[in-house]
Amino acid sequence: MENLLRPLIVIGGSVVLTLLIGWTTDLLLRKADQRHHETPLWGLLRRGRIPYHLVLCAAFLRGAYDEAQLLEQHRTAIGRTLTLVLIGATAWLVIRIAAAIVESTYSRYARAHRDPARVRRVRTQVSLIMRVVSAIVGVVAVASMLLTFPAMRAAGTSLLASAGLLGIVAGIAAQSTLSNLFAGLQIAFGDMVRLGDVVVVEGEWGTVDEITLTFLTVRTWDERRITMPVSYFTSKPFENWSRGGAQMTGTVFLHVDHAAPLAAMRDRLRDILRSCPAWDGRHYDLTVTDSTPSTMEVRALVTAKDPDDLWTVRVSVREQLIQWLTETHPYALPRVNTADAVLPPTHPNSHNGDGRALRTNRSRVHEPPRAPDRG
Numbered sequence: 001m002e003n004l005l006r007p008l009i010v011i012g013g014s015v016v017l018t019l020l021i022g023w024t025t026d027l028l029l030r031k032a033d034q035r036h037h038e039t040p041l042w043g044l045l046r047r048g049r050i051p052y053h054l055v056l057c058a059a060f061l062r063g064a065y066d067e068a069q070l071l072e073q074h075r076t077a078i079g080r081t082l083t084l085v086l087i088g089a090t091a092w093l094v095i096r097i098a099a100a101i102v103e104s105t106y107s108r109y110a111r112a113h114r115d116p117a118r119v120r121r122v123r124t125q126v127s128l129i130m131r132v133v134s135a136i137v138g139v140v141a142v143a144s145m146l147l148t149f150p151a152m153r154a155a156g157t158s159l160l161a162s163a164g165l166l167g168i169v170a171g172i173a174a175q176s177t178l179s180n181l182f183a184g185l186q187i188a189f190g191d192m193v194r195l196g197d198v199v200v201v202e203g204e205w206g207t208v209d210e211i212t213l214t215f216l217t218v219r220t221w222d223e224r225r226i227t228m229p230v231s232y233f234t235s236k237p238f239e240n241w242s243r244g245g246a247q248m249t250g251t252v253f254l255h256v257d258h259a260a261p262l263a264a265m266r267d268r269l270r271d272i273l274r275s276c277p278a279w280d281g282r283h284y285d286l287t288v289t290d291s292t293p294s295t296m297e298v299r300a301l302v303t304a305k306d307p308d309d310l311w312t313v314r315v316s317v318r319e320q321l322i323q324w325l326t327e328t329h330p331y332a333l334p335r336v337n338t339a340d341a342v343l344p345p346t347h348p349n350s351h352n353g354d355g356r357a358l359r360t361n362r363s364r365v366h367e368p369p370r371a372p373d374r375g
Contacts, residue, residue, distance in 0.1 A: 014060035022053045040107055044100035051096060054089035058082050084145050091141035098133050102126050116246070120194035124187070124211055127195070131213055187211065193233055193240055198307045200239035201228065205307075241307050247280070250310045252300040252317045253289075256325070260298070260332035262288070265321065269300055272320045278309035295334045 026049060033042035062082040106126045110119050187193055197208045199218060206220035216233065218226040232238075241248060266286045273279045282303040290297035300317055304310035325332050 011061065014057060017060055018053055018057040021056055022049065025052065039104055041100060041104035044104055045097065047100065048093050048096035051089050051092035055086065055093055058086035058089055062086055080148055083148055087141055087144050087148075091137050094137050095134050098137075099130055102130055102133075116196075120196045120242075123196075124194045127211065128187075128213060135213075187216075187230055187233060193238075194242070197240055197242040198246075199241065201226070201232070246306040247282070247303065248307055248310045249283070249301065249303050250314045252302065252314050252321070254298045254300070254318070254321060255295040255334050256298055256332050257335055258291075258296055260296070260325070261329060262286070262298070264329070265298065265325075268321065268324050269317065272317055273302065273313070276313055276316050278304055278312040278316070280305045280309070294336070 026046060029042050029046050033040075033046070036042065062079065103126070106122060109122055113119055193199060193208055193211075193216070195208055195211060199206065199208060201218060204218065204220055204226055206218040206224075206226065208216065209219040209225065210217040211230070214230060215227050216230050218228065220226060269284060269286050273281075273284050280303055283301065284303070285301040287299055287301075288296050289299045300321070302310070302313045302317060304313050
């Protein structure tokens with residue numbers, strides 16, 4: 001009877017103590033969360049309930065297992081298994097607590113500061129800090145697990161003599177990985193690029209969607225994802241449209257006839273922008289920037305508060321200006337001018353049989369038909 005009750009008391013007592021302490025801790029966290037609404041820390045700490053219960057249960061079972069006198073022939077294996085579970089659960093709990101503290105700090109910072117650029121910078125730093133902390137805790141946990149095996153301790157002692165050579169070999173083999181790792185830290189704390197920034201890389205326009213210690217993901221306007229090593233952003237030039245403010249100036253180029261009414265086009269541009277919600281009202285302009293024998297190039301200058309709105313303003317101005325010219329000033333659209341082609345007098349085909357100059361057979365664009373020749 002004693003052989004049956006002893007394991008039940010030890011195992012059952014450990015489980016009951018785990019549930020009791022876990023329920024009490026969760027109750028205290030709920031009350032603290034209700035009392036302090038200004039910080040989400042206490043609510044975030046409740047996410048660590050599962051690793052917290054595993055730590056308590058593994059610790060109680062590991063400490064009281066010898067008293068249970070259960071499966072004596074497998075005592076070493078069971079004790080080592082409980083130790084491994086305790087180490088893994090402790091690492092999991094530490095990561096959850098660190099994540100709760102970091103996320104709570106970031107939330108308070110985001111509420112206190114209204115500058116989107118600074119908030120994105122802190123968000124980038126926080127996310128990379130959490131990845132570094134998770135990696136360090138994971139490495140320490142795995143090393144602690146390996147040290148529980150006597151054979152691994154003996155191997156570790158023998159490897160110390162060749163640690164210098166192994167370090168050199170590992171450094172050469174992991175040169176690319178280490179460069180990306182340091183580049184990720186440089187991006188996080190050098191404020192080069194942040195989550196949510198609008199960038200142009202390799203001719204692709206998009207928004208920074210994810211930053212890790214080794215790679216960076218850019219979400220393009222057509223919902224594609226471009227994954228690039230973070231070392232690219234520390235070694236090659238790229239455009240960051242969100243750097244120093246999201247306000248932007250854009251251009252719309254039109255090719256029109258030399259007779260186009262520029263004053264009326266400026267008035268029409270002003271009316272289009274006033275009716276466009278995406279225009280921020282800072283500035284607009286319309287000037288002639290180039291001229292060719294058949295057309296002249298007109299540039300409309302517009303502004304917007306961010307790249308998305310700038311795209312909307314540009315396409316609206318381009319569409320409505322062309323439509324307005326087509327409906328009210330069709331003569332202002334580009335035309336192909338035709339004229340009589342007169343060859344040099346010395347050319348053998350300079351005149352036809354009746355002595356008149358040859359005429360080209362070109363089509364006219366937006367011109368009225370010519371009157372028949374009465375001569």
